[in-house]
Amino acid sequence: MTPQRQGVAGVVLAQTTLGTLGLCVIEVGTDPLSTAFYRCAIAALALAAYGALRGDLRVLFHLPARVLFLALLSGVLMVGNWVLFFEAIRRSGIAVATIVFHVQPFVMVLIGALVFRERLCLPTLGWIALALFGLALATGIFDAPEGHGPDWIGVLCAVGAAIFYAVVTIIAKGFPRSNGAQLTLLQCLCGVLILAPWLPLPPQNLGAEQWAWLAMIGGVHTCAVYVLLYNALPKLPTATAAVLLFLYPISAIAVDAFWYRHAVTGLQIMGCLCVLLASLAITLKCGGPAGCRPEQVDRLRNRQAAAGGDSVPPIAKPMVAAERGSMASNG
DSSP, rough: HHHHHHHHHHHHHHHHHHHHHHHHHHHHHHOOEEEEEHHHHHHHHHHHHHHHTTGGGGGGGGOHHHHHHHHHHHHHHHHHHHHHHHHHHHHOOOHHHHHHHHTTTHHHHHHHHHHEEEEEHHHHHHHHHHHHHHHHTTTTTTTTTTOOOHHHHHHHHHHHHHHHHHHHHHHHSSSSSGGGHHHHEEEEHHHHHHHHHGOOSOOGGGGGHHHHHHHHHIIIIIIIIHHHHHGGGGOOHHHHHHHHHHHHHHHHHHHHHHHHHOOOHHHHHHHHHHHHHHHHHHTTTTTSSOOOOOHHHHHHHHHHHHHTTTSOOGGGGHHHHHHHHHHHHHH
């Protein structure tokens, strides 16, 4: 099997497996804080074992201070992302929470515009408008029975999770690409430390069935899925990877419909397609660049240097360096 086919198989397996995450979150029956804590703890143990077998754990003891800071910062945000997303699933259901969460690419576009002060081009604004329209349809607000509208707290939790994840994605670009599993391990360890003092459900209060679901969430949906993705994505062209990554929301909606018999209306399906189409277009930068390219940053810096200052905000500097590195590695 060629490396590209291996990459496709790995991403397909990871994304379809991830589609059952919402099912596990609902079936485990624990609160979002407890679910996130045990996800971090179990995934950290599994990733540590994986790293020990590969002999990669020593890398963690030689990380530069800046990289370690970025990893821990992303860990804090990842914990917030998981807690909010689990709460969104609990309140709004798997399908709605997953669709709303996939506004994440548009959040990254807006962050790029605010941080790098880049002008948004007309096609990008059009894709964002299409996504917002699809999002409104997907929540079910237009075809819900009277008095049974969407849970707006759940919707807002999903949007908050998307914002956190967008920032995590940007920060993660500053971490060495070959150490993706180590980044996830550090994030999970950070999550254990953050959530332990606030843990509502101690281990002795969990039943055997709950431990089984939590083992799925931490061992399979985090450790195994992340390892698969980190190994598979570098083997694929950007366009192929971008398309395959949308197997997750599609499979999650299918699981919700099959397992819980949650009927998805025609308008919700149309909204989902609008969100996914717009998200794919933004990911592939259809119609214009979605982020600040290095040459644009250089022009900004040169302009400001002539005026005696630095035009790149301090928070943007690691992102700029990461973007240069990622573009170079993508050829």
